[in-house]
Amino acid sequence: MEKMIAIRKPSDMHLHLRQGAMLKTTVRDAAAWFAQAVVMPNTLPPINTPERLAAYRDEIFSLAPGFKPVMSFKLYPGMSASAVKAMAKAGALLGKLYPAGATTNSEDGVTSWHQIKEALGAMSDLGLVLSIHCEKPDAFVLDREYKYHREFAAICKAYPDLRMVFEHISDRRSIEFVASLPDRVAGTITAHHLLLTLDDVIGANMNPHTFCKPVVKGPKDRDALQQAAFSGSSKFFFGSDSAPHLKTKKESGAAAGGIYSSPYAVPLMAELFEQQGQLKKLENFISVFGPKFYGLKPAKEKLVLIKKESTIPAVTDGIVPLCAGKTVSWSIKA
Numbered sequence: 001m002e003k004m005i006a007i008r009k010p011s012d013m014h015l016h017l018r019q020g021a022m023l024k025t026t027v028r029d030a031a032a033w034f035a036q037a038v039v040m041p042n043t044l045p046p047i048n049t050p051e052r053l054a055a056y057r058d059e060i061f062s063l064a065p066g067f068k069p070v071m072s073f074k075l076y077p078g079m080s081a082s083a084v085k086a087m088a089k090a091g092a093l094l095g096k097l098y099p100a101g102a103t104t105n106s107e108d109g110v111t112s113w114h115q116i117k118e119a120l121g122a123m124s125d126l127g128l129v130l131s132i133h134c135e136k137p138d139a140f141v142l143d144r145e146y147k148y149h150r151e152f153a154a155i156c157k158a159y160p161d162l163r164m165v166f167e168h169i170s171d172r173r174s175i176e177f178v179a180s181l182p183d184r185v186a187g188t189i190t191a192h193h194l195l196l197t198l199d200d201v202i203g204a205n206m207n208p209h210t211f212c213k214p215v216v217k218g219p220k221d222r223d224a225l226q227q228a229a230f231s232g233s234s235k236f237f238f239g240s241d242s243a244p245h246l247k248t249k250k251e252s253g254a255a256a257g258g259i260y261s262s263p264y265a266v267p268l269m270a271e272l273f274e275q276q277g278q279l280k281k282l283e284n285f286i287s288v289f290g291p292k293f294y295g296l297k298p299a300k301e302k303l304v305l306i307k308k309e310s311t312i313p314a315v316t317d318g319i320v321p322l323c324a325g326k327t328v329s330w331s332i333k334a
């Protein structure tokens, strides 16, 4: 008989759904595997008004009524407490801090947390989560995340009740850092940071499809991330940071950072956890710890995976997905 596992349908705690034609693709692919997802606000224009938040949520909902988008807003310099209150009233559960220039559509981001003190105070009072892209854009690229620790620690100290998420951890020093902070601080881990190293980006021919922010790092970093994912600590949970860019844009000579992992992240994670003898840890990591941190319910609905190979396409809807062309040993049960 085929080997099979049934887990609560996963929650993706960090997802870029994009806009326009691409939104149909991303919502379809996310809804196939995930019950809910934290939707990132770095659209053009950004999700930073109640009207935009409501319109985006409605659009996502109309494409996949059974899928729950957990809405965020993008923090901007000088954002007032009343603006934050309006976002919370519109349904946002988190605010996202992008350091200016750190990644895609972050030019309007924040250069110092002192620019958003009023907003952070309001978020803390309202019980909203602060999600941070932790990179210091002017530091050496492989140290950008580490060099952000000081800023993160300052915010953590200044707002003793604020829940904070250190997004897409890529550096082993950040695992120790997050582990050392109180339980109101957690970190997301992506599939690509668990599977890839810099060798997959520039070890052979340069591959723009494995280029993301923060950049994937060395084998020791990848291994430390795996150990955190297998640790059973509720401080570390899955957030895909699935962030598609069209193949033509990726291969243009000025590749944007971002990896499209939604369509195969779950079977890729099942394969990794099984290979490492950690399959029993998969459900908490991918379906339980994330929603609990946000005060949400893990899905009741089950996702059944069977041990049956599937081949990841080379291209899907004009996008090259994570591990394109490879075979993965698990499939979704129809």
Ligand code: DOR
Binding pocket: 016, 042, 103, 104, 133, 211, 212, 213, 214, 241, 243, 244, 256, 257, 258, 259
């Ligand atoms: O690689 C990335 N791509 N990292 C991010 O933080 C943003 C994302 C995007 O939106 O393209």
Ligand code: ZN
Binding pocket: 014, 016, 040, 241, 243
């Ligand atoms: Zn992201």
